[in-house]
Amino acid sequence: MPHRDTVSWNSIITGYWKNGCFDESKRLFGLMPTKNVVSWNSMIAGCIEDERIDEAWQYFQAMPQRNTASWNAMISGLVRYDRVEEASRLFEEMPRRNVISYTAMVDGYAKIGEIEQARALFNCMPQKNVVSWTVMISGYVENGKFDEAENLFEQMPDKNIVAMTAMITGYCKEGKTDKAKILFDQIPCRDLASWNAMITGYAQNGSGEEALKLHSQMLKMGMQPDHSTLISVLTACSSLASLQEGRKTHVLVLKSGYESRISICNALITMYCKCGSILDSELAFRQIDHPDVVSWNAMIAAFARHGFYDRALASFGEMRSNRVEPDGITFLSLLSACGHAGKVHESLNWFNSMIESYKIVPRPEHFACLVDILSRGGQVEKAYKIIQEMPFEADCGIWGALLAACHVHLNVKLGELAAKKIVELEPQNSGAYVVLSNIYAAAGMWGEVTRVRGLMREQGVKKQPAYSWMEIDNKVHFFLGDDASHPEIHRIRLELKGMKLQMIADDDIEEVFSACSC
DNA sequence: CGAGAGCCAT
Numbered sequence: 265m266p267h268r269d270t271v272s273w274n275s276i277i278t279g280y281w282k283n284g285c286f287d288e289s290k291r292l293f294g295l296m297p298t299k300n301v302v303s304w305n306s307m308i309a310g311c312i313e314d315e316r317i318d319e320a321w322q323y324f325q326a327m328p329q330r331n332t333a334s335w336n337a338m339i340s341g342l343v344r345y346d347r348v349e350e351a352s353r354l355f356e357e358m359p360r361r362n363v364i365s366y367t368a369m370v371d372g373y374a375k376i377g378e379i380e381q382a383r384a385l386f387n388c389m390p391q392k393n394v395v396s397w398t399v400m401i402s403g404y405v406e407n408g409k410f411d412e413a414e415n416l417f418e419q420m421p422d423k424n425i426v427a428m429t430a431m432i433t434g435y436c437k438e439g440k441t442d443k444a445k446i447l448f449d450q451i452p453c454r455d456l457a458s459w460n461a462m463i464t465g466y467a468q469n470g471s472g473e474e475a476l477k478l479h480s481q482m483l484k485m486g487m488q489p490d491h492s493t494l495i496s497v498l499t500a501c502s503s504l505a506s507l508q509e510g511r512k513t514h515v516l517v518l519k520s521g522y523e524s525r526i527s528i529c530n531a532l533i534t535m536y537c538k539c540g541s542i543l544d545s546e547l548a549f550r551q552i553d554h555p556d557v558v559s560w561n562a563m564i565a566a567f568a569r570h571g572f573y574d575r576a577l578a579s580f581g582e583m584r585s586n587r588v589e590p591d592g593i594t595f596l597s598l599l600s601a602c603g604h605a606g607k608v609h610e611s612l613n614w615f616n617s618m619i620e621s622y623k624i625v626p627r628p629e630h631f632a633c634l635v636d637i638l639s640r641g642g643q644v645e646k647a648y649k650i651i652q653e654m655p656f657e658a659d660c661g662i663w664g665a666l667l668a669a670c671h672v673h674l675n676v677k678l679g680e681l682a683a684k685k686i687v688e689l690e691p692q693n694s695g696a697y698v699v700l701s702n703i704y705a706a707a708g709m710w711g712e713v714t715r716v717r718g719l720m721r722e723q724g725v726k727k728q729p730a731y732s733w734m735e736i737d738n739k740v741h742f743f744l745g746d747d748a749s750h751p752e753i754h755r756i757r758l759e760l761k762g763m764k765l766q767m768i769a770d771d772d773i774e775e776v777f778s779a780c781s782c
Numbered sequence: 783c784g785a786g787a788g789c790c791a792t
Binding site: 268269270272273275276277278279301302305306308309332334335336337338339340341344345362363364365366367368370371378384393394395396397398399402403405424425427428429430431432433455457458459460462463464465490491492493494495496498499521525526527528530531532533534556557558559560561562563564565566593594596597612646656694696719 | 783784785786787788789790791792
């Protein structure tokens with residue numbers, strides 16, 4: 265039967281591109297005696313899988329007849345590469361739309377941030393299924409509309425694991441890992457993606473401890489981690505600054521065979537940096553054959569964090585001679601290098617060169633970084649000028665940087681202003697009151713000190729004591745500033761003195777560095 | 783035999 269024969273051809277053709285051999289699919293397609301609409305659709309899908317969207321369009325144009333699946337394949341292909349305008353045009357043109365066509369467009373609008381448009385289309389869909397609901401929910405999550413996501417999730421008739429995972433991500437992005445965990449525990453048969461979502465959520469919220477715990481629980485249940493799991497576990501190690509855990513995870517990376525994945529290497533660079541071993545950061549970097557922009561950015565940021573301004577700069581030069589285009593984050597790393605080295609003037613140069621030579625539009629983070637550098641450098645007036653002139657509203661972080669600098673470099677007028685802004689933005693922020701009263705105290709304005717303290721009592725604002733802690737032999741030791749209550753305080757002070765001396769002696773750390781690096 | 787969803791690095 266000739267029909268049966270075409271079906272076999274189609275399966276083989278699809279099998280080839282699914283295994284990354286699109287050219288073989290193409291060859292076979294050319295040899296086929298009779299092609300049906302499914303054969304053509306398979307070729308469109310193959311092109312899209314191989315990132316050859318314009319070739320997909322050629323097949324779409326050339327095919328003798330199209331069915332709804334052909335139009336849908338083309339639409340979702342365009343959506344995948346952010347060409348939503350074109351997808352929308354096809355959607356309007358197509359003769360019959362089904363739930364898949366609508367869902368693909370909802371996804372498309374959400375992807376480009378047209379979340380209202382996505383919702384409007386979602387609302388007028390003739391029928392919806394679980395995928396439509398899931399797309400809409402994760403669209404809200406991606407666009408930071410967490411309340412809308414939660415609302416829709418609650419209304420969703422048949423919640424499945426994919427929607428629940430999207431919602432877990434939503435809760436975590438909002439910082440509500442507790443809510444996420446409750447949902448996670450409700451999933452009957454957790455799969456890899458749902459484990460990954462929860463581990464990532466913990467890792468990105470600074471709950472490294474929980475992330476590691478969940479990861480080992482996952483391993484105990486016989487679930488194999490993939491590269492995405494390992495990246496999140498590395499992030500968790502970074503947030504804990506635990507070199508021990510970091511090395512253990514690195515071993516797991518090697519065992520799992522993901523060590524050549526560039527995203528894994530990039531995560532290793534950052535992990536080793538944040539765990540204190542810049543040498544291992546560089547080793548991880550040097551292991552990458554063709555570092556991408558993320559690798560370079562991570563390496564520059566690592567040097568910056570460890571105070572190696574010159575090395576950060578040299579990396580940038582090397583990056584450019586390797587013809588990797590810097591992006592906004594590259595300059596953020598360079599600015600951070602300036603900040604750690606106290607290079608105020610240089611930071612302004614980098615900022616200007618970013619805009620003028622590299623045509624990169626500065627984002628709020630760039631301004632925040634600049635304000636921080638100028639503030640720390642004592643140029644509080646100039647920092648304030650930048651805040652006034654930048655095209656964004658300053659957030660608490662920016663005002664906080666200025667406020668802190670006003671304390672160090674004693675500027676009562678700007679300090680008052682910054683504190684006022686912070687209290688406006690976050691009425692419960694006790695830090696602003698405390699720093700302001702310290703500024704008044706430093707200026708000898710004792711009346712004002714009393715006034716601010718009274719204000720704090722009135723507003724019911726309590727000072728949150730900032731403490732740090734460390735874990736030794738499964739016992740957690742807490743420390744407050746000026747805290748002498750630890751039973752071994754004398755030994756601690758002795759050790760600190762020793763470290764201080766060592767830090768002074770380590771001034772020639774550059775030498776140590778070149779002796780060790782490869 | 784063909785079309786839509788969740789998790790990942792700076």
